[in-house]
Amino acid sequence: MKDVPEQYRQCGRQAMQWLDQLARHSEAPGMLTRTYLTPVHRAAAEQLTDWMLQAGMTVRRDHAGNVIGRYEAAAGSEDAPAIVTGSHFDSVRNAGKYDGNLGILLPLACIAEWNRQGRRFAFPLEVIGFSEEEGVRFKATLLGSRAIAGTFDQGVLGNVDSEGVSMREAMQAAGFDAGRIAEAAWPRSAVAAFVEVHIEQGPLLLNEDLPVGVVTAISGATRFMAEVRGLAGHAGTVPMHMRRDAAMAAAEIGLFIERRCSVKPGLVGTMGILEVANGAANVVPGNAAFSIDIRAEQDGDRLSAVSDVVAEIERIAARRQVEIALRKTHEASSVPCAPRLQDGLAQAIGAAGWPVRHLPSGAGHDAMAIAAIADVAMLFVRCGNGGISHHPDETMTEFDAAVAAQVFSSFVEHYQP
Structure with missing residues (x-):
């Protein structure tokens, strides 16, 4: 020392x-x-x-x-x-x-x-x-x-x-x-x-x-809040291929954010809030809410990641037949x-x-x-x-x-x- x-x-x-x-x-x-x-x-x-x-x-x-x-x-x-x-x-x-x-x-x-x-x-x-x-x-x-x-x-x-x-x-x-x-x-x-x-x-x-x-x-940082609307159903009677599970849509988006923001040092992405309103162990979630926080030293890296995440959200929503409302809450260069x-x-x-x-x-x-x-x-x-x-x-x-x-x-x- x-x-x-x-x-x-x-x-x-x-x-x-x-x-x-x-x-x-x-x-x-x-x-x-x-x-x-x-x-x-x-x-x-x-x-x-x-x-x-x-x-x-x-x-x-x-x-x-x-x-x-x-x-x-x-x-x-x-x-x-x-x-x-x-x-x-x-x-x-x-x-x-x-x-x-x-x-x-x-x-x-x-x-x-x-x-x-x-x-x-x-x-x-x-x-x-x-x-x-x-x-x-x-x-x-x-x-x-x-x-x-x-x-x-x-x-x-x-x-x-x-x-x-x-x-x-x-x-x-x-x-x-x-x-x-x-x-x-x-x-x-x-x-x-x-x-x-x-x-x-x-x-x-x-x-x-x-x-x-x-x-x-x-x-710099970009943040969003998102609300997912799917269709609630009985956990025992709705077949897997027919589900419009809001929580799983949010989870898939979170995993994509993790993968996309792991490709370059200094770029980070976080889903710090993930909530299932009125959730129950035996109910397919019909609603979920989550946050997104993406940061990077270089604004170009951050904006590119944000663009890819937003595009992937649209694809996931279409494939899973859920609606996702995305609201930007913060933008700082x-x-x-x-x-x-x-x-x-x-x-x-x-x-x-x-x-x-x-x-x-x-x-x-x-x-x-x-x-x-x-x-x-x-x-x-x-x-x-x-x-x-x-x-x-x-x-x-x-x-x-x-x-x-x-x-x-x-x-x-x-x-x-």
Whole structure:
């Protein structure tokens, strides 16, 4: 195991301590659940504010609820575009403690160390705790980063949570004005670059025994919901060749998605929902519903797979004599990471003595939204337990946090505007 200088080990220790403390802000005892503008979400924002102030930053909030800490530049450079970093502090239900939160707290630990040294740069640094990325409470994603990018969809303000509270009402209760969200938008001229630190949420770095990697692109995604209408019948009396089985049609489609999306690295396809309404052991299913999620680093690969899947659905429906209604629910293009920023991260990794691994991100991130106003990059950090994420078994090590701190610090210290 390579040696990491003590100052970065201290940054790693500090980040891991903060991660443990922030995870205590949860809606559910014994697990981490922190959704947009709930009381615990607001408490987490106050905690981030305190830590940013302790690190020598000024702190502000916008009307989307983002927490923004600014570490000023050296005298004479205050008006220079900022290096911006950060990630989200909301969570999925029963989450892990590192997803999103690492990307706020690791850079913050590095800034605290620079502040201790009295070190400033030819540009300011801004750390954003994005208020919402996961979309759990109001079924709308990337709210915080879209507000800053100026792409916030005002139509989602009417979305309601499970208690019937609208997003607009939740904002008002938290002291924010939904009518002023547009004021949260940053001009492109304010951002020199956006660099997000994030756990990989996958097994590649773990399997290759590497603590960090450089993201090449955030994969684009296409999602559908589908409803299948066949004909219900008695499981004992309807001959196999006469069945119009909705569940088996869905199952065959799922197997095709699996085969089609296995032909090229970086292309993935998932049927995450498969439901049989009013199913019974002795009934041929007459109705089924399922989801499709297809992602790829290259948009051409994704769109080709989507086209083939849609065509196969039509063939399966005709052969099995079922009706399939397909509704697209999401479409996002791939977001490439800026080559110059990838090079900067790669040089920082090499300077720390590690091989440079480039890899795509199959998951979506706040960087996707910020790409509308700035060049973006991502530093992936290894996670353990087979790369599991969005789960309480999500984990990472203090050593890897220290390496990530070393790489991030080197990137900032050698950045050339």
